[in-house]
Amino acid sequence: MIDIPGWFWTSTIVFIVALFVFDLLVAVRRPHAVHLREATFWSVFYIAIALGFGGVLWAVSGGTAGTEYFAGWVVEKSLSVDNLFVFVIIFARFSVPQEYQQKVLLFGIAAALVLRTIFILAGSAAINLFSWTFLIFGLILLWTAVQLIRHRNEEPDVDDNFLVRKARTVLPMTTDLHDGKLLTHENGRRVVTPLLLVFIAIGTTDILFALDSIPAVFGVTSEPFIVFTANAFALLGLRALFFLVEGLLERLVYLSIGLSLILAFIGVKLILHFAHEDVSTSVPEIPTPLSLAVILGILVIVSVASLIRVRSHPEERAHAVTITSHREDDRSTPETAERHGGGPGQT
Numbered sequence: 001m002i003d004i005p006g007w008f009w010t011s012t013i014v015f016i017v018a019l020f021v022f023d024l025l026v027a028v029r030r031p032h033a034v035h036l037r038e039a040t041f042w043s044v045f046y047i048a049i050a051l052g053f054g055g056v057l058w059a060v061s062g063g064t065a066g067t068e069y070f071a072g073w074v075v076e077k078s079l080s081v082d083n084l085f086v087f088v089i090i091f092a093r094f095s096v097p098q099e100y101q102q103k104v105l106l107f108g109i110a111a112a113l114v115l116r117t118i119f120i121l122a123g124s125a126a127i128n129l130f131s132w133t134f135l136i137f138g139l140i141l142l143w144t145a146v147q148l149i150r151h152r153n154e155e156p157d158v159d160d161n162f163l164v165r166k167a168r169t170v171l172p173m174t175t176d177l178h179d180g181k182l183l184t185h186e187n188g189r190r191v192v193t194p195l196l197l198v199f200i201a202i203g204t205t206d207i208l209f210a211l212d213s214i215p216a217v218f219g220v221t222s223e224p225f226i227v228f229t230a231n232a233f234a235l236l237g238l239r240a241l242f243f244l245v246e247g248l249l250e251r252l253v254y255l256s257i258g259l260s261l262i263l264a265f266i267g268v269k270l271i272l273h274f275a276h277e278d279v280s281t282s283v284p285e286i287p288t289p290l291s292l293a294v295i296l297g298i299l300v301i302v303s304v305a306s307l308i309r310v311r312s313h314p315e316e317r318a319h320a321v322t323i324t325s326h327r328e329d330d331r332s333t334p335e336t337a338e339r340h341g342g343g344p345g346q347t
Contacts, residue, residue: 002065004225012053012225016232019049020113023239024106034102039243046237053233057226064288068221071292072230075220075266078299079213079259080234081252084242086205094198100177104195105239107182108202115207116231119214124224134274137215141267144212148260163204164197171196212263219266220291251310258302262295 050073058066087108091101126133174184174191182196217227269291275283310316 002061002068002223002226004061004065004223008057008060009225012229016229016236019236020106020110023236024110034098034240034243036244039240042240043237043244046233046240049236050233053229057229065223065226067288067292068223069226069230071220071288071295072217072226073234074292074295074299075216075262076213076230076234078262078295079216080238080241081255083206083238087202087242090198090201090205094194094201096195096198097177100195102239102243104198104202105242107199108206109235109238111199111203112206112210113232113235115203116210116214116235117228119210120224120227120231123214123218124222124227127218127222131278132274134218134270134277137218138267138270138274140215141212141219141263141270145260145264145267148256148263163200167192167197167200173197215270216263216266219270220288252303252306253309253316254302254306258298261298261302265294265298266291 054066054069054073057069087105090096096104123133123137172189172191174186174193176186177193177195181193182199183190183192185191213231214227217230221227221230269286272283272285276285
């Protein structure tokens with residue numbers, strides 16, 4: 001059993017909150033377009049922070065905790081790449097200027113961490129109460145893997161989800177960005193800007209991603225502390241990573257296949273764990289070090305294969321995939337992209 005001291009819990013939460021506040025001050029204090037050099041620096045910084053935390057956890061709680069954290073972090077980081085695809089689409093659909101993108105990203109990431117913490121607590125409680133939770137999580141991941149393959153050539157309808165439509169209906173809206181504010185006053189009344197709609201779109205989309213990312217990380221560890229920190233440190237560097245790989249994303253044409261394989265693998269791992277614990281101890285389990293090796297191997301293979309494919313077929317482009325946000329009567333085509341591609345003036 002993994003022992004996480006109380007002081008380590010407290011200091012880790014304080015550290016994560018401090019990093020978010022620091023990131024928010026950097027992004028909001030001086031709104032600007034993020035260029036490659038800046039994005040590279042912050043991406044390397046947050047990856048180093050995540051790896052360094054894994055080393056500290058290894059020293060404090062042992063090799064098992066460290067290995068599970070690194071496996072969980074790699075899973076969450078790889079799944080978060082698909083979030084970046086959706087962020088690109090959202091910013092394009094709402095015509096968000098570059099200087100305001102990182103502010104909205106940070107608010108969305110903060111909301112995502114709060115929502116995922118709730119999911120983690122609920123998932124941990126379910127695992128403690130019901131032994132068959134691992135079976136349910138495994139089946140969810142297998143189903144998600146199939147959906148990722150089925151919808152791999154479609155784009156999600158990110159600007160027309162229920163909450164965005166409702167916000168447009170009930171909230172007093174302005175078409176002016178008002179220097180990047182989410183709320184402002186116009187003609188003597190309180191109004192919301194298009195950036196608030198962008199924030200809602202990002203937050204609600206992340207709920208869909210949490211439905212597969214949280215069960216996935218429980219596939220490599222059942223320790224809530226490790227699940228939480230793997231999510232937190234994967235999300236922390238997402239803002240900088242977005243600007244670093246924005247141009248590279250569409251070249252990862254096999255990413256959806258790779259993510260599907262990872263989710264299917266972890267789904268099988270969870271089902272085997274359930275069978276080992278509740279059916280027969282003779283059922284083999286997949287050890288965490290092997291899981292980490294398989295996940296890294298899949299990511300390397302699909303990344304290299306994607307770059308080779310795009311080199312020989314430069315017209316091909318990758319698509320973001322969310323499993324439940326497609327509309328059957330409105331697939332992503334050039335015509336639908338043009339129809340939904342309005343800027344703030346259409347809000």
